[in-house]
Amino acid sequence: MSELKNISAALKEKLQAAGITKYACSISEGEKQELNTEQSKFSLFRTIFSKDASVTAFIDNRKGTASGNDLSDEGLQKLVDDAKAGAESSMPDDANDIAEYQQPEEFHNGPYEADMERFYDRLVEALDTVKRDYPRILLMQLIASHNKRHGLYMNSNGTAFEWWDGNYDTMMEFAGNDGEKTTGLGYGSVIMGDLEKPILDQGPLRMKLADAEKSLDTVSIGDKFEGTVIFTPDALGDFTYTLEENFISAGVVLAGTSQWLDKVGQQVASDKFTLRLQAQDDRLVIANPFTSDGYKAENVTLIEKGVLNCHLLNLYAAKKTGRPLVKNTGYGFVVEPGDTPVADMIKNVKRGLIVGGFSGGEPGANGEFSGVAKNSFYVENGEIKGAVMETMINGNLQDVFRNVTAVSKELVSDGRMAFPYLATEGVTISGN
Amino acid sequence: MLQDIITPQKSRFADGVQTVMRGHENRSRGVMLLNGSLVHNARSESRGISARVTKNGRYGFSSAAGYTEADAENVLRAATENALFLDARAKEAGRSYPPLAGDLVTPWRPIVDFEQKRLIDACKTVDAYVAEKYPNLSSRRIVYREDSQDKIIVTSDAASGHVTYPRCYIYVFLTAESKSGAPVELFKAFGGAGSFEDNFGDLSSLYPEIDKLYSQLMDKAEGVYAEAGVKTVILGGMMGGMLAHEAVGHTVEADLVLGGSVAGPNLHKRVASDLVTLIDYANTAFGETVPLPVYLDDEGTLAKDMPLIENGILTGYMNNRETAQHFGMAPAGNARAWDFSDEPLIRMRNTAIQPGKDTLEDMIASIDDGYYLIDSSNGQADLTGEFMFGVSLGYEIKHGKLGHALLDTTVSGIAFEMLKTVDMVSSNITWSSSGFCGKKQPMPVGMAGPEMRCKITIGGR
Numbered sequence: 001m002s003e004l005k006n007i008s009a010a011l012k013e014k015l016q017a018a019g020i021t022k023y024a025c026s027i028s029e030g031e032k033q034e035l036n037t038e039q040s041k042f043s044l045f046r047t048i049f050s051k052d053a054s055v056t057a058f059i060d061n062r063k064g065t066a067s068g069n070d071l072s073d074e075g076l077q078k079l080v081d082d083a084k085a086g087a088e089s090s091m092p093d094d095a096n097d098i099a100e101y102q103q104p105e106e107f108h109n110g111p112y113e114a115d116m117e118r119f120y121d122r123l124v125e126a127l128d129t130v131k132r133d134y135p136r137i138l139l140m141q142l143i144a145s146h147n148k149r150h151g152l153y154m155n156s157n158g159t160a161f162e163w164w165d166g167n168y169d170t171m172m173e174f175a176g177n178d179g180e181k182t183t184g185l186g187y188g189s190v191i192m193g194d195l196e197k198p199i200l201d202q203g204p205l206r207m208k209l210a211d212a213e214k215s216l217d218t219v220s221i222g223d224k225f226e227g228t229v230i231f232t233p234d235a236l237g238d239f240t241y242t243l244e245e246n247f248i249s250a251g252v253v254l255a256g257t258s259q260w261l262d263k264v265g266q267q268v269a270s271d272k273f274t275l276r277l278q279a280q281d282d283r284l285v286i287a288n289p290f291t292s293d294g295y296k297a298e299n300v301t302l303i304e305k306g307v308l309n310c311h312l313l314n315l316y317a318a319k320k321t322g323r324p325l326v327k328n329t330g331y332g333f334v335v336e337p338g339d340t341p342v343a344d345m346i347k348n349v350k351r352g353l354i355v356g357g358f359s360g361g362e363p364g365a366n367g368e369f370s371g372v373a374k375n376s377f378y379v380e381n382g383e384i385k386g387a388v389m390e391t392m393i394n395g396n397l398q399d400v401f402r403n404v405t406a407v408s409k410e411l412v413s414d415g416r417m418a419f420p421y422l423a424t425e426g427v428t429i430s431g432n
Numbered sequence: 433m434l435q436d437i438i439t440p441q442k443s444r445f446a447d448g449v450q451t452v453m454r455g456h457e458n459r460s461r462g463v464m465l466l467n468g469s470l471v472h473n474a475r476s477e478s479r480g481i482s483a484r485v486t487k488n489g490r491y492g493f494s495s496a497a498g499y500t501e502a503d504a505e506n507v508l509r510a511a512t513e514n515a516l517f518l519d520a521r522a523k524e525a526g527r528s529y530p531p532l533a534g535d536l537v538t539p540w541r542p543i544v545d546f547e548q549k550r551l552i553d554a555c556k557t558v559d560a561y562v563a564e565k566y567p568n569l570s571s572r573r574i575v576y577r578e579d580s581q582d583k584i585i586v587t588s589d590a591a592s593g594h595v596t597y598p599r600c601y602i603y604v605f606l607t608a609e610s611k612s613g614a615p616v617e618l619f620k621a622f623g624g625a626g627s628f629e630d631n632f633g634d635l636s637s638l639y640p641e642i643d644k645l646y647s648q649l650m651d652k653a654e655g656v657y658a659e660a661g662v663k664t665v666i667l668g669g670m671m672g673g674m675l676a677h678e679a680v681g682h683t684v685e686a687d688l689v690l691g692g693s694v695a696g697p698n699l700h701k702r703v704a705s706d707l708v709t710l711i712d713y714a715n716t717a718f719g720e721t722v723p724l725p726v727y728l729d730d731e732g733t734l735a736k737d738m739p740l741i742e743n744g745i746l747t748g749y750m751n752n753r754e755t756a757q758h759f760g761m762a763p764a765g766n767a768r769a770w771d772f773s774d775e776p777l778i779r780m781r782n783t784a785i786q787p788g789k790d791t792l793e794d795m796i797a798s799i800d801d802g803y804y805l806i807d808s809s810n811g812q813a814d815l816t817g818e819f820m821f822g823v824s825l826g827y828e829i830k831h832g833k834l835g836h837a838l839l840d841t842t843v844s845g846i847a848f849e850m851l852k853t854v855d856m857v858s859s860n861i862t863w864s865s866s867g868f869c870g871k872k873q874p875m876p877v878g879m880a881g882p883e884m885r886c887k888i889t890i891g892g893r
Contacts, residue, residue: 032773039690042521044491045514048773049506051497052478064548065474069497082475082548089549091470091556120521140691143872175692175815182692184814224660254466255571257607257615316471359812361822361842361891365607366614370842370891372820390818392660392844392891430660432889 004029004152004162007071011055012154014080021156022058023083024098024294027051027071028151033114037142040127046145057083058098062090095319099294102159107289110193112166114146118195119168126170126199133206136213138177140185144170144199155294167285167415168192170199174209176216183215183387184374191415193285203414204233211356211375219378219386221431228352228379228405229393229427230345233412233419235355240275240333240419243397246367248302249330250317257365259398260308269306270404273422276301277312278332285415288329295327306402337420338407345406345423347382353429354379355393367397373429390432400424433543434499436594438481438584441504446512450486450528451588452731453508455479455499456772459543461578461600463551465559467571475548480772483511488526489754490518495773529757537593537728543580544598544627551576551628557635558602558642566606566646570615573605578628579876581770583730590732590753599625599724599876601866602632604642610653616839618649618807618825621866624723648825651837656828658803658841658890665843665888666795666829668806669862671821672881676710676783677869678811679819679847681879684740684748685766685778686755693815694848695746703746704851709786710741712750713878714765722782723865723878726765730776735765740783744852752778770873777871782878788857795856795885797832803890804829805843817847823890842891856885 004027015023029051036044053076054067064086066079123144130139148166153159169191176183190203200206211232231239245252247268252258260268279288279297290296293315301309310326311317318325346354353376360371373393378385401424408421438455445451457479464472481503482495492515494507519526559574566572578600586592601623610616622638623631632638667675683693690696695703704710711717714735715725726735731753739747749759752767755778767776796804809822821843828835861880868874 038687041524042490042518044493044775045518046493046495046775047510047514048494049496050480050773063470063473066476067474068477068479070477070479070499086473086475086548089547089552090473091552093469095469138692140688173691177692182694182815184816184818185691254469254471255573255607256467257571259614320469359814359820359844361809361820361824361840364614364616364840368614368840370840371822372818372842372844374814390844390846390889392842392889394891430891 004150007076008152008154010073011076014077018080018084020057020059020084022098024056024155025054026151026153027053028149030147030149032145032147033116034143034145035120035123037127040131040139053079055079055083057087058096059084059087061092061094061096062087063096064090095316097315097319098155098157099159099315101157102294102296104160105296107161107163107287109287110166110285112148112164114148115195116146119144119146122195122199129198129200130209134209134213136176136178136216137174137209139172139174141173142170153290153294159294161290163289168195172205174212176212178216181216183212186212186375189414191285204412214377215375215387217386218389221378221388221391221429224428224430225351226426227429228349228423228425230349230352230354230421230423232354232356232421235357236335236419236422237333237417238358239397239400240335242363243401244302244312246363246365246397248312250313252365253311253313253321253323254317259366263308264310266308267306268308269303269401271306272338272404272407273303273306273401274301274336275303276334276336277328277330278334279328281332281334283334283411283413283418284332286332288331291327291329297329298327300326300328333417335419337409337411339409340406342408342410342421345408345421346379346384349379349382352379353377353388353393354384363397369397370394392430393427395427399426434582434584436584437499437501437504438586441508442586444505444508445588449512449515451483453481453483453504453586454730454772455481455584457582458771459580461551461576463555463576465555465574468559468563470552473548473552478771481507482772483507484775485511485515486528487515487519489528490515490522490526491775492516492518493775529753531589532733533591535591535734537591537595537734539595539727541596541598543582543596544629546628554602554632554635558604558638561639562604562642568608569606570609571607575603577601577603585728585730585732587732591728591734592732593728595728597724597876598627599865600628600631602638604645606645606649608649608653610655616649616652618645618652620645624865625725648837652825652839655837655839658838660891661889662887663890664799664802665886665890666799666804667884667886668804669881669883670807670864671805672785672884673862673864673879674808674811674821675847676785676881677780677877677879678813679817680710680740681712681780681783682813683815683817683847684750686749686751686759687778688815689749690755691815694817695749698746698848701746702744703848704741704744705854706744707788707854707857708741708744708851711784711786712738712740712780713782713784717782717784723863724782724876726781729765729767730769731767733763733765733767738764738766750778750780752776768875770875774873777873779871779875780869780877784861784880785882787859787861787882790856790858792858792883795858795883796829796834798856798885799829800831802829803827803838804834813847819847820844843888845888850886850888853887854884858883
């Protein structure tokens with residue numbers, strides 16, 4: 001029996017001894033090996049050994065959770081005691097529950113053991129490539145890690161999931177810099193399941209480095225106009241996440257503040273827009289195999305050709321509101337690609353922006369947004385004229401997704417999520 | 433509180449390297465009531481040991497989720513191996529940084545634990561007050577959050593000590609319907625450094641501020657859109673604090689200066705009007721303890737105040753030991769780590785723009801057509817000093833008097849340009865400390881500002 005299985009057995013005994021008959025627990029252990037560079041030189045090598053445990057106790061429909069990283073006998077006892085005290089202090093709520101019995105299952109995803117020598121070589125190659133291919137990039141920091149984690153989930157309905165997860169993760173922080181001018185900060189990251197290909201050739205990294213270099217050449221927009229906006233995959237990711245938070249998530253349904261409370265089955269976006277949450281998808285490296293409620297996760301389509309299929313409700317939210325449960329963790333966003341090449345999308349813009357990032361106030365529940373377009377380029381008569389500074393965009397999230405005119409055939413996956421480019425109309429663009 | 437098993441490890445520190453070992457425990461407590469239902473009820477503790485070993489300026493770091501002598505030995509060995517791995521592959525010669533004063537620092541701030549029931553009951557009491565007094569709200573959320581850090585820091589060539597950072601907050605979120613039927617929201621955070629009893633012994637002391645928050649929300653429900661463009665505004669103290677932290681503070685973190693921030697070419701140059709002085713305080717300001725006092729950082733540097741802008745001139749950066757050596761400056765205790773498994777990074781502590789001599793009343797009376805921007809929902813800034821803040825609460829100023837409240841909007845600009853337009857500064861400042869700064873790791877930070885009259889670009893519709 002593995003050490004984790006021994007620990008879970010000890011935990012189960014302590015829960016029973018405490019008289020807790022309804023519970024859910026998770027235990028995991030992991031190791032991260034992380035290399036950092038500063039100004040393109042290796043500066044830090046970090047090795048982290050971690051352990052975690054979490055216990056949720058249910059007593060008469062009251063719920064308490066305790067978590068920690070002390071997996072000794074005393075540490076486990078404290079978790080059980082704290083979870084029990086938390087539940088006893090809590091308020092009864094019929095919606096507090098765990099998933100019914102699920103078939104026990106093991107989940108394996110990604111390279112569990114690291115090849116740090118090869119990873120180091122791939123990172124040296126990436127640093128050399130940046131220097132050679134992107135001479136006007138100042139690579140401030142690169143953080144690259146191999147992450148492995150092994151865990152167990154069990155609950156009092158007899159469900160037991162065991163999982164092993166491994167991946168290589170690389171994040172770059174950079175700016176365009178020609179010695180005199182500097183651009184705003186740029187970030188790019190990619191999660192990899194293997195080291196077969198050069199790191200820079202994956203995900204959005206090359207595109208983002210090239211855009212940062214181009215951002216040194218700026219143009220000024222003097223006026224305010226309503227135009228076309230093409231969101232890059234990164235920016236679309238941000239807007240899609242905000243859309244989900246503001247209109248679809250459990251939080252806004254429970255609070256009653258979603259403006260899509262009664263829109264299931266109705267057209268809420270353009271028929272060019274399809275949004276999925278993937279528990280497992282070949283286009284992603286990360287897998288999200290089971291939910292914190294104790295369900296094996298399923299792939300879910302939130303919006304199909306513009307029609308809202310469901311809200312993203314966990315077990316508590318579903319029982320509380322009487323709406324359908326969704327067995328998904330809420331990660332693994334994929335917006336389905338369209339059939340228009342990005343180059344054609346740009347050619348079709350009379351006047352507008354390619355928006356690579358957005359720095360704005362969090363939109364209110366009504367979806368109104370206003371903020372600065374970051375890493376963005378001005379387009380006129382189908383030609384990119386240059387990068388913009390101090391340019392604001394504002395509009396309404398719902399309108400952004402209703403007014404879609406094209407979705408690119410190119411899909412960019414960073415290993416966690418995958419998004420295409422998306423063109424939309426009706427966003428107000430204000431120059432400085 | 434952590435027992436000191438770290439100090440005896442000093443005898444194992446190797447020669448020819450620079451070593452910092454840290455025993456570290458983080459604790460959090462959380463409760464959330466949403467419209468009276470308890471939707472979050474959790475306690476968490478994480479404890480471990482880390483070691484950072486530096487060989488010729490190259491860092492090896494390791495941590496383990498355990499707190500035994502064996503864990504300490506293991507992380508020391510792994511950190512040393514990691515430093516040697518990098519040093520062996522380096523193509524250029526590195527250098528060590530100079531030793532520092534070797535004091536022992538032990539400020540006494542107890543971390544006091546309370547039963548979860550007490551925390552839930554406090555939230556229920558506040559929730560009942562809001563629900564009963566303001567039944568017309570469309571939604572209400574009462575959140576309790578407590579986090580604390582307990583660290584024992586032992587170094588080979590700098591100061592050592594045992595430091596604690598307890599803090600706790602109650603957040604009140606209120607949502608109402610605007611006249612157009614769309615929801616509008618405001619929130620306020622109560623609390624600060626210290627434990628539950630220090631901050632919430634008398635919950636009724638919160639009620640006048642909750643009443644004020646409700647009143648402001650009703651104003652906002654009747655609010656209007658701001659007119660877009662460059663406007664004369666008064667930034668409230670919370671907005672001033674956000675500006676100090678986001679738009680200026682990050683650009684003068686030495687690691688970001690090395691990354692090309694706008695502060696690099698502007699050292700010793702004018703970056704603001706002479707009414708603007710900015711200091712990153714360590715533990716005491718204006719004769720009082722700051723919201724989140726720091727006495728010793730995680731590299732063993734004794735914490736001191738770090739002046740950044742003096743009368744409009746950029747005078748310094750925030751450093752760790754390595755960047756301080758690079759820039760020829762003295763480190764002031766800005767290298768901090770969030771969790772036991774985190775390495776220290778250059779972080780702000782309590783960053784504040786100094787008060788001036790004006791009154792808010794005079795400042796409002798001086799504006800014919802502008803805005804008073806009181807509170808911010810979020811903020812972001814860039815290496816270039818280009819910033820954006822969400823404005824969650826503000827009012828029109830018309831002919832020297834406050835007018836309609838504003839719906840959510842944003843302000844933006846370039847910090848070192850906008851700060852040159854500051855021409856009135858109030859004599860009081862407002863501190864806030866309830867959030868986290870994000871930079872690879874989260875970190876509690878304090879920030880403060882006075883009211884400032886300036887010109888700024890405001891978004892609109």
